[in-house]
Amino acid sequence: MKKGVTLAERRAALLQAGAEVSRKVSSILDPEQLxxxxxxxxxxxxxFYYSGVFLLDEAGEWAVLRAGRGEAGAAMLAEGHRLKVDGPSMIGAATGRGxxxxxxxxGEEPVHFKNPHLPNTRSEMALPLVVGGKVIGALTVQSIEEAAFNGDDITALQAMAxxxxxAIDNSRLYAEVYDLLDQLARRTKLLQAAAQVGRDVTSILDLESLLNNAVDIICEAYDFYYAGVFLVDETGKWAVLHAGRGKAGAAxxxxxxxLKVGGHSMIGTAVEQHKARIALDVGEEPVHFKNPHLPDTRSEMALPLIVRDDVIGAVTVQSIEEAAFSDYDITSLQAMxxxxxxxxNNARLLKELEAAHAELVRTKTFEAIASATIEAIHWIGNKALPISASVNLLQNDLERLSEADADLVESMREDLAMINDSARLIVSVQEHLIGPAREEKPRPTMVDDVLKDTVVAMDIPVEVISYTVAPDLPLAVADTTQLSRAFGYVLQNALEAIEGADEQRITVEIAPSEDNRFVAVRIGDSGPSIPERELDKIWAAFYTTKGARHAGxxxxxCLQILKQIEGQISVSNIPGGGTMIEMLIPAFDGIIPAASLPRGKFILLVDDDDSWSRFAAxxxxxxxxxxxRSATGQVDPVTFDLILMDDVLEQADGQAVLKRLSRAGASSKTIVVASDMRVERVMELMQLGVRDVLLKPYTPAALAKIVA
Known part of the structure; x- marks a missing residue:
């Protein structure tokens, strides 16, 4: 206390100064300014020499300096100066005891903190800052004079504190209210932007345009640095970028x-977890993908794209500012x-609907064209059938014209050959078109037997073709006549491919598919590969790379036949040269019916040693x-009750065998079984006097019906 100043005068001065401090600080609402x-x-x-304000941290363990007078205060603020609550300091004691x-x-005070920034302090008062009975901090006032304070000063200075x-609490509340208003304004802005994005994108029905416009609309509406849209691929393992903003997106x-679903990226995690992810500082985020195309990204939010309960993708929004997003933003941005x-999803559905409509129109168009074409070809084919017979008669007549001009006869032969080739081509086109369209009669089938019959009937040299057949091959389900056609078409294609090649080789592999749902038949050739751009075209009618002599x-x-039995067919090039056609024929998954076979019969089986003859025997x-069993039929038929003969024999001429059986009087007990039951072939066999021509049986029950 200064000399000549009474205690009353000192108290009055302190109260007046306290009132002045209160008046000035009560009008300041900004916490930092206050x-x-x-x-x-x-x-x-x-x-006073020095004054500082400490506020308690959230845990209530430390009193942290928030404002300090002069250079000393600035230095301590820069150091993050703090004192332990209830610790060995004036501030610690005041905050701890309240x-x-x-x-x-x-110098004599045991709880005084020796502060190197305030070397001239001789006396100090620490005043707790209390609101509603709760200590929120403390005020330190320091003097360069010893005994500058006394107990009576506490009343005046505590009132000011x-x-x-x-005032501090009011500024805090003001700041909180201001933050809430700011958040409300931000949320309003985000919701307005979401509404704008929703309004703009819902009017775009083309998927590609939608995605490209969406990233631009999002960036402009929210003022983002970058936006990108990822869609989950068909495997569900990858989120694939389909649209990205600017040059970075284009690159x-x-x-x-x-990005891998569930991998180390914001997008992958958001898709896997079905929820938004925020990275306030991408440098510290463990699942953030460091993207060299977006070096300025500082914060990111990944939002899943959910339709019903399915995640179809995710959208990424990125900012050049740290902590640009908050948890409160998720609601607004997720709405977007x-x-x-x-x-x-709407654009996808529309695209699928348009594709389905186009496919329907295409199908109906093809049906109409096919119907008209088949009728025309059927009529032309019927007219062409007698041409070959007439050509044969004319060629025979030419042989008898020995006295005619030799050059003229040769010219006429060439003309007749051209006419005959044209007639055969017409008949071939008729068979290709009408044959596969005939009604199917699917039944349990030995695929390897049908294929082997087709190869032998086509007279493919044994040195050209090789087989690999899996043991215990399951039965398939197919119309064997149609299946024989399909095999014939593919084998003919292979023969034409290897024609003129240095190495002429056809390979056949028959095995169950990996899922056991099909019997897979793979026919490869050593001919030239098919150009990649042509692979999809080979299934089109009339498409050929072999010239006008081939109907294409x-x-x-073949494709039509496989589709009718719910099978599949595909083509691929063999590494090193050649082509492979794979046919998947549905495996038989039904129950083999019980068979009631006759007993005590003597049966002659005329067939090669193949899978069917072994099954029958x-x-x-x-x-x-x-x-x-006899491969050639060179057996006396008299002692047998029944003769079963395969229509296709590799080691004998079937017609010669049947004629020999006829001369021996055994035709009436001879049944010919065939995997390929074409009408013209049946008529030809019946003219040789056999008892019947039937489809080759591949189950005991079917065999029983024939031999009963």
């Missing part, structure tokens, strides 16, 4: 940018993402019959 001006006003009004502490001589505490699209997801109908008909013998 604290900085408070320490200056206190020092100015009370003539009451003012006075140090009349700081209480006013300051209220990533060109590179086929994709939901609108975009619905728009994408075989593979088209084993089945008939197991029922108690005596079976003799």
């Amino acid at each position: 604290l900085n001006e408070t320490v200056d006003v206190i020092c100015d009004e009370f003539n 009451k003012a502490i006075i140090a009349l001589d700081v 209480d006013q300051l505490a209220i 990533m699209l060109a590179a086929g940018h994709k 993402a939901d609108q975009l997801a619905v728009a994408i 109908m075989g593979l088209s008909a 084993v089945t008939l013998r197991a029922a108690g019959n005596t079976v003799t």
